[in-house]
Amino acid sequence: MRALTAHSGTLEIVEVPTPEPGRGQVRVRMEAATVNPVDLATRDGHLAAFYSPRERVGLGWDVAGTIDEIGPGVTDFELGEMVIGVSDILGLPSKTHADLVVLDAAAVARAPRGVTPVEAATIPLNGLTASQAIDMLGLHEGQSVLVTGAAGGRVVLVP
Template sequence: MKAIALQKYGSADDLQLIDLPDPKVGPAEVLIRVKAAAVNPVDWKLAAGGLDALMEVRFPLVPGWDVAGVVEKVGLDAGEFAVGDEVFGYIRKDWVQQGAYAELASANVRMLAKKPRSLDWAQAAGVPLAGQTAYRTLKRVGVRADDTVLIHAAAGGVGSFATQIAVALGARVIGTASERNHDYLRSLGAEPVTYGEGLAERLRTAGGIDAAVDFVGGDAVEVSLEFVRPDRVASVANPEAEARGGHYVWVRPDGAELAELARLADEGKLTVHVDKALPLAEAAEAWRLSQSGRTRGKIVLTV
């Protein structure tokens, strides 16, 4: 199969399109013919060695944890899916080597769900990691109907999912973003507030806040604690949230959560904005776009 791979830790300049053996399919796995793979910042951070202390990494390394495609082969104990099923998933294994930037990818059935009918391949590939991160973070702080939830970086890749999920739950959403993204947030059902210096003062005019989730880092947790009790504050960007009595969230693959996100998508409550779709061979350019921080929505590789 063709795949994008790294021979050692490196950057976008070190990505190569090479031939690799097809992945083996374990008993509880399926083989997926990849249609699209989303690019996430963790992909290039991992490739630079950023997770070396946390996860075992093997080379050649095929990046990518977000996939959408068609089941091509079913393992001996993987009866949840059949050949020809259209699936999507967050396919992070216990070690890092065989990712989604390839023509074929293997994945445990617990990582997958049926692809939402309402989303195309690129949109579906953009959901799993960001969508599950948003979903799990909101669950961690117990967001429910009639809550007011503060979402930091609400227009970002994860934040835009969190905004839509919270709205679908019946919550009122206050979302921080730059002014150029305020109309976008309104279109998602949020009340935008400009981030940066003076944020706390601006939030004091917004009324009571029941929960807060942080997808940007910086002083977001500190600001949130001025308005929300600690156990209803969660961050994916600041581990210090736990020391302050809140939650630090690390998401794991979960097919049941994906199925819930697929349901929301098919009910018209969850949309995916694909900022750029590039062919697999242009993975390096996709990483540079991701690193620029100037895109809104997902960057996706089509295979």
């Protein structure tokens, strides 16, 4: 299968082994994935201190697609179901910019109805970031907050 990787600041599409889901995981056939600032930082080697140095590193955090295989112990999803998910581990040889991606079932949710895969792919990392920021504020009942600038990701289709 194909995966987009980075090596010394250069992007390359390479053939990698097809990943198999383990216990508590699902495999998603990517229909859309995003490009986020963290992908650019990874490409340029700025985050290499957070993972073991490798010749190549996979890119991509957000994904929208269909479940194509279900690992043991996963009962919340069905084959062919449209989902969104996030791959939040740096340094993997293949991430969401690949034909297929294996994710922990806990990192996957059903895609919202009525949205395209391109639209759905923008949700996981932006939504997680917004949720974490709101949690850090420690708001109390009756307080409110305005979240702006949540459009930092760019969408890419990889057929």
